[in-house]
Amino acid sequence: AWIEHANAADVVKESVTQWLGAHVTSLEASHVLAGWLDFSREPNLIDRYVRGWLPNHAKAFEEGSYVLRTWLRAGGDPAFGLPYVLEWLSIHGEVPDAQFVLAAWLKAKNNPHPLKDSVSKWLHHHGADVEASHVIGPWLDGGGEYSVVSQSAIPWANRYGAAFEAWHVLVACLRAKGACGVFEVPATKWLTLHADTLPAAHLLSAWLKLGLEPRKIALFVERWLGAHTSRYRASNVISAWIDARGILATVREPMLRWLAGRQPSDNTSWVLVSWLRAGGAREDVARYVESYLANGDNQKSVAALRSSWANRSQQAPPFRRPC
DSSP states (O other): TTSSSSSTTTTTTHHHHHHHHHTTTSSSSSHHHHHHHOOOOOOGGGGHHHHHHHHHHOHHHHHHHHHHHHHHHOOOHHHHHHHHHHHHHHHHHTTTTHHHHHHOOOOOTTSSGGHHHHHHHEEEEHHHSGGGHHHHHHHHTTTOOOHHHHHHHHHHOOOOOOOSGGGHHHHHHHTTOOOTTTTTHHHHHHHHHTSSSHHHHHHHHHHHHHOOGGGGGHHHHHHHHHHHHTTTHHHHHHHHHTTTTTTHHHHHHHHHHHHHOOOOOOHHHHHHHHHHHTTOOHHHHHHHHHHHHOOOHHHEEEHHHHHHHHOOEEEEEEEEOOO
């Protein structure tokens, strides 16, 4: 309880290590270990105690899951932890709560492939549940093969993809190699409902960067920029639209408003280079180009912008649409 109290972890640090030194082999030590990992700013302080506890109790359903999850989220060593994660999953991998252990491993950006069979087994039993998003999204974000989750991801997106919280799974599915175009319909349904929200930028950028047809989301891009043009990261949507060879007039006014509110930065140079290479009117951006060339401190960005401005023939090659 003291560990979970705001700012109290430092007060009980010595008591925690003393208690763990005497009781680390007990099953009940899981509460102290996981509590410290969840609420302390010093996870490494008890790393050796976690390493002493896991060989004895990693397979325990509740306690093993709790310690493994919190330790992985705190940056625990995946090489040491993997055998215990696999041991736990071999016993409990079909239960709904196995999603939390799978997600903890995947969200920690560890190699997803050792968990391939466990992910497949869990989705076989629970892929139709709304909670499957906690496994599908992190698996794809971590570089896992689309084929492992495809039979669950498509029906999941069709059933639950309109919910606001589904955006991160839809982005992962759009980006997945081998899923080209499969998620256009659920992505469009989501954007119809949520294009004004900030996370829609991730979906719009993913759509455009993957080569899906820009005209199909033109209205959503306009809606998003109408609500968020002042934001720093509006450059991601603007640049993605231009680079995908969307109609320049769609983003011209929002782009100019965005540039007018910015100091010279790498983000402004990317937008300017995209505009010039796509054949945008130089007079529209002349003063922003001049400002960046005079004040920009990234020499590579300065060189790219100067080249794009000076050499009109050096336009970007035609955009290749993999989809």
